[in-house]
Amino acid sequence: MTSDSESPFLQSARRTLQLEQEAVGALISRLDGDFDRACQLILKCTGRVIVTGMGKSGHIGGKIAATLASTGTPAFFVHPGEASHGDLGMITPGDIVLALSNSGETSEVTALLPLLKRMGIPLISMTGRNGSTLATHADAHLDASVVREACPLDLAPTSSTTASLALGDALAVALLEARGFTAEQFALSHPGGSLGRRLLLRVSDLMHQGDRLPQVALGSPLRDALLEITHKGLGFTCVVDGQGRLEGVYTDGDLRRTLDQYSDLHALSVDDVMTRPGKRIAPDILAAEAVRIMEDNRITALAVVDDTGHPVGALHMHDLLSSGVV
Template identity: 65%
Template sequence: MQNAYRSARRVLAVEAAAIESISARLDEALFNRACELILSITGRVVVMGMGKSGHIARKIAATMASTGTPAMFVHPAEAAHGDLGMITRQDLVLILSNSGESDELLAILPSLKRLAVPIVSMTGQAKSTLAVEAQVHLDVAIAEEACPHNLAPTASTTTALALGDALAIALLEARGFQADDFALSHPGGSLGRRLLVHVRDLMHGGAALPVVQENMSLRDALLEISRKGMGMTAVVDAAGHLQGIYTDGDLRRTLDHDYDLRATSVATVMTRNPATIEAQRLAAEAAAIMEERRINGLLVLDEGRLVGAINMHDLLRARVV
């Protein structure tokens, strides 16, 4: 399969060169103007394209929608049969066409003009109808397709997709779109869980919080660990201030010594200055601390006050890790 490997390397080289080419030719003023137009509208970016350009247009619309720029895809052929009603005067239309002369797009161009919506086009022909009629034309011309017959849309669709991503990310940065904003549009996946789930959502608090006072016996601490089932217990003073933690790991170390479980106070064998995390922090941050320190649990504080405990099992059940 050496021929297949050489073919793959050639395709990747052609497409990489195409992206390098449009990057070098990217007109700063025109790109900035396209971003300004999109940022100025109160509606949505309506992305359109036919054939392979249509598939790329769908992806660009999806990327914009998930990064703070309301967007949707409208099929040009369907638009000519009623779906133009989905486009309002508050919208902007982003049109993708390598030739700039796709019949289905040209057919609806007069209607878009009557709506007076701004049009940004991405084409491979600077003198094409769609390039000339748009308020802003972004050049995605390529020297050659990666197809050996120079026919199948390959490098041309790659450059259109790359420039669409560039638009989406430039708009994201202009809007000050943050990770928390991104998570709001991705609540169902692992990304949403990592960015939306906080320690307070998973921690054991109230009666479920394992806690003993420092003057209590080691036996009492072991009973508390067993009752609460977290493999640890917080240790506090009479005023409720955190003094330490006693864990299953501490118990194993304790067994190496001849301690009287009833006579020995938990303060004698606890770990002082335990790892803690604030309740409002992300659960993913709790996971990072546990992994870094090679521990299985953390005590949770709220403005310095002990309010809960969380362990790796909680994070696994919530699919944060």
């Protein structure tokens, strides 16, 4: 909805977004067998996808290459001008080229055609003109044409670059799904970011174990449990039976409830006031899942147990915060 009182800036922005939305929407009906061929060619490729393009098409090509590379399709961008002056050596047999050009006639890009054909490198083109040089010489052509640019002069690449970017995303996602690409594989290419930490870290990577694991035996005086909680500093202790299996936990919250209900703590054993069976988690569970369990149950720590029910570690919300999982 627009109004006559809107500023020219808002009116211009709405018009631009509307035109670009229409440009992207029009791509859907134009997807055809060439898109299928492009996907098949890339899936059969034993090398890398080499993305190239000049100017604004080159900037979009760089982003497409990055998206492909992070979703399971090895790819990188080569500047077509530099390719003609030595960087063509980066393209090797087994690779495939994805070339972007709105006109399909960009000289720096079309100059590569004879060399690509001689090397037997398959070519996928993405242009705004089906009858262009680049489109007609490609093994598969992706139609990224637009009715008009969002630029009021119909000159600056706007709608056309948005359409190319969206078409590149469609290609990357189609390939991702065809490869059965997983979240864990995605995280492997993003190990430095918060996403990688959320997807890669497991409870076993963060838990306190060995001498740092708080635990007392069933039947222990409550005083021993309080000393263990204080000494280990995790806000709780595991309570184990004679075979070392987890029977329950005693937490800071349990202590507050104990103080409300009992006047003489010296007469209590930990069995009298502990929480049974206590929230627990396996060591191979993703750390992000541990966050969900803690949040759902409004707790700040979890006992980590193995398949036999023996405590092997303890995990605190502070560990998740400091690791960047939260």
